[in-house]
Amino acid sequence: MQVAEHETALDVTRELSDFLEHRREQIAQRWAEAALFRTVFTVSRDEAVEACKAVVDALAEVARTGRLEDLRAPGFDPVREQLGRMAASRAKAGYTPSQIAGEVAGLREPVTALLRAEYDDPADPRAQAGEIALTILVGTLRLVVMETTVDAGEELIARQRQQLLEVATPVIRLWDGVVAVPLIGTLDSARSQIVMESLLEAIVDQRARYAILDITGVPTVDSLVAQHLMKTVAAARLMGAECIVSGIRPAIAQTIVQLGIDLGTIITRAGLSDALAYALSQQGIVVSPRPAAGGSAR
Structure with a gap:
C-alpha cells in the first residue's frame, strides 16, 4: 500500500x-514582470x-527527484546565489523578509x-494533485529564499562589525619609528585580535621600533584584558618593537594590583605624551619645552 502511494x-x-x-x-515570460525579478535585472527584460x-529549471529538477520539501535538494544549488541577489535587492529597497x-x-x-490549462476538467484528481505539489514546491522555494536572505544578512552584519572594529582601533604614526594605538571602549577577544593584527602590520610597514598602547579610554581592566595586552606586547617584541602601555589611571592601577596581575615586564607611562617622550629619548631625541612668551633664548 505504502509502495503504491510512494509511486503515485x-x-x-x-x-x-x-x-x-x-x-x-511561458512561465519565465510571466515571472519577468514580477517586481522580484524586474528590480534586480534592470539592464534588459531578456536578462530577467x-x-x-x-x-x-531548478524547480523542475527538484520536482523530478520528488524532494519537494527539501531545502537541501541539489536542484536549488545553481540558483541560490541568484536568489540571494534578488532578496538582497528587495531588502535594500526597504522590504522585510x-x-x-x-x-x-x-x-x-x-x-x-x-497548470490548470493543461487539463480539460479542473476537478481531475491529477490536476488537483499537481496543483498541491506545485504549492509545496513554491513553498520550499520561499523557504530557500528566506534562508538565503538571513544568511546574507548575517554575513553583512559580520563584515560591518569587522569594519567597525578596524575603524575603532586605528594605528597612528607619531614619529619616525614610533606608532600608537589609542584604545577606547571595552577590549574583548575579537577586538584584541584586531588590535594585535593592526599593530603588527603597522610595525612592519612603518619599521617601528616602539609601539604605544594607550588605554586611557578603556573603562576597566580585568585579568582577561590584561592577558590580551600582554599577548600584544609579546607579539610586538617578536617583531622587534618595544611596547609601551600608557594611560593607566589610578583606579585601574589599583584593580591590577588587587587582581595580582604582574605587568613588571611591560614598560608603562602615565600618559601618551610621556610614552612618546620615552620612545624619543630612547632614540636619542630630546624634546625641549617651548620658551615662554616674551622670554629670550640663550
Missing part, C-alpha cells in the same frame, strides 16, 4: 517536472527572462493558471 507521488512530481520544462518559456528560466517571502509565494499563481 513520484508520478505526480514527475508530471509536474515535465510540465515545468514544457512551459518553461533568463534568470526566471534558471529558477524554473516576510514581504520578500510574500513576493516569492506570488510566483505560484501564474504557474497555477498554466
Whole structure:
C-alpha cells in the first residue's frame, strides 16, 4: 500500500517536472514582470527572462527527484546565489523578509493558471494533485529564499562589525619609528585580535621600533584584558618593537594590583605624551619645552 502511494507521488512530481520544462518559456515570460525579478535585472527584460528560466529549471529538477520539501535538494544549488541577489535587492529597497517571502509565494499563481490549462476538467484528481505539489514546491522555494536572505544578512552584519572594529582601533604614526594605538571602549577577544593584527602590520610597514598602547579610554581592566595586552606586547617584541602601555589611571592601577596581575615586564607611562617622550629619548631625541612668551633664548 505504502509502495503504491510512494509511486503515485513520484508520478505526480514527475508530471509536474515535465510540465515545468514544457512551459518553461511561458512561465519565465510571466515571472519577468514580477517586481522580484524586474528590480534586480534592470539592464534588459531578456536578462530577467533568463534568470526566471534558471529558477524554473531548478524547480523542475527538484520536482523530478520528488524532494519537494527539501531545502537541501541539489536542484536549488545553481540558483541560490541568484536568489540571494534578488532578496538582497528587495531588502535594500526597504522590504522585510516576510514581504520578500510574500513576493516569492506570488510566483505560484501564474504557474497555477498554466497548470490548470493543461487539463480539460479542473476537478481531475491529477490536476488537483499537481496543483498541491506545485504549492509545496513554491513553498520550499520561499523557504530557500528566506534562508538565503538571513544568511546574507548575517554575513553583512559580520563584515560591518569587522569594519567597525578596524575603524575603532586605528594605528597612528607619531614619529619616525614610533606608532600608537589609542584604545577606547571595552577590549574583548575579537577586538584584541584586531588590535594585535593592526599593530603588527603597522610595525612592519612603518619599521617601528616602539609601539604605544594607550588605554586611557578603556573603562576597566580585568585579568582577561590584561592577558590580551600582554599577548600584544609579546607579539610586538617578536617583531622587534618595544611596547609601551600608557594611560593607566589610578583606579585601574589599583584593580591590577588587587587582581595580582604582574605587568613588571611591560614598560608603562602615565600618559601618551610621556610614552612618546620615552620612545624619543630612547632614540636619542630630546624634546625641549617651548620658551615662554616674551622670554629670550640663550
